[in-house]
Amino acid sequence: MNAVGYAAPASRGSLSSRLAEIAAIVRRDHLLWVLCALGPVFALFAIIRVYPILETIRLSFYRYHPTQRNRPFVGLENYWRLLEDDAFRTALYNTVQFCVLAVIITLTLAFTVAVLLRSIEKASPIYELLLYIPVVTPWVPASVIWKWIFDPIHGILNYALSSIGLPRLAWLQDEHVIVYAIVLVSVWKMLGYFVVVYGVGLRNIPDEVLEAAELDGATPWQRLVHVVVPLMKPLILFTVIIATIIFFNVFAPVYVLTASAQGAPAYDFKVLVAEIYQNAFVFYRMGYAGAQSVVLLVFVLSLVFLQFFLFRDKRREGAA
């Protein structure tokens, strides 16, 4: 159906009759309107999305300072420097560590909650609503709130810890603890979103499937592991990719939580996006920051390809 309009006209008439045919197609399919409506929107996409992405790659091969005329091509030099840059290596390590923890904890918890909510269907909207409140909270105020909670002296978290006999922690000052503080904020903020997403997936599982398993004498655990989880696999995979990309780009909570407060210096927890920000917009080493951005781009793209291939294998299995 789709291709019909654009197959070469069958008649081998003169040039003018061809033109007339094309004009007829243009009119029939409203192609002028399509051009006028889609053209500007697509141009915006080209200028605001496509060009900057390609330009980032180009920049990474240059030494580039925005106010200097001299912007020499340096080949792969920026990338070689990345390999020797301790700050970058630390940032990458921290980002991966944070991301793995945040993804695993958020998704495990969200899946558990979503499954439990399906057992108390009547009460679930109110729980989903309450859990969704942190999701609509922007990262900056969310981090500001938690910074106050993490306060080593007056914070309620340490108050709660000490009142049940546990030692107080220097949440934002101790280099070994701060990653957990940022993970805590991130899990708190994103949990509700994934609860809702899993909830939609779980509601799509037909009741008959579960009832059949129950009639066969499957325990709740068996039903979960052998029926629910396999059916949810594509959705789980999708959420892993989405959550990984969200958390890998962590910046605002790090910016807020690692800023010193009340004269108590916070530990300078470096992450990838903060490194890009600093190199590009504090030191104006844009070529070098470009190379770091390309690392981020490659990471995101490889995740997307991974998802694509896993889904394709899945489909092939289904067909076989």
Add this chain to the structure above:
Amino acid sequence: MFKERPIILAAYVVCSLLALAAVTPFLWVLMTALKPNPEINAWPPQLLPREPTLEHFVRILGEENFLRYIFNSLVIALSSMTAILFTSSLAGFIFAKYRFPLRGLLFSIILATAIIPIEVYIIPLYLMVFGARLMNSYFALVFPFVIMTFGVFFMRQVIMSIPDELLEAARMDGASEFWIYARVVLALSKSGLMALGVFAFSEAWANFIWPLVVVTSKDMYTTELGLAIYQRQFFIEYGPISAGAVISILPMLVVFSVLRSHIMKGIATSGLRG
């Protein structure tokens, strides 16, 4: 899903605890914002303020100029929302209802940019604004947010469900394509537009890294930026900071609670498709 009693009991306990954990930080910061200074650092901490006061709100809105930041955020979020609703519905309409050459390719190009976060290409965006000498302007703050890949995809889904017969009927009556878009398509996709509008508004309101990069003077700060910079000062007071946090969250909460059902439906129908 499970009808076993212990599981139902566990469900109530676990979900209640987590829901409590989700809202407690808000209550705590709201209470802090309402406490006079001596009460904020009282030991042991008290949840409720004994003598509630609005002094921190007065201070943050007046002295710290947050009123101006809120105004800036509103201008940016509303312009971005309007632009995204327009561009997404128009492009979504075209992709949903017309056949034209290169349709698949153009749609793939738009989709391909969906997953790439702004942090990846923020440097060239900055250089464009810098080169055009538009730093520190509303234009600079809004321009990366006039389009949204997800929006195009989402509106295409929404508009695809409008029956072709309706559009044909309008054409028979002599309606132009633009009239069909403006009067038929938009009217029939109100719910979708609402969900997308909320999403676009909050994305623009919550964005932090872009204003951080292009804003150079205090009068152009957004609420997020103002809050993040304010809490970086060497000596900070939690009272005004908490008031600032409450102010920055409030619009999101209001919008969300008013349009909750639209948002949840939006997630259900499309959030799953990436």
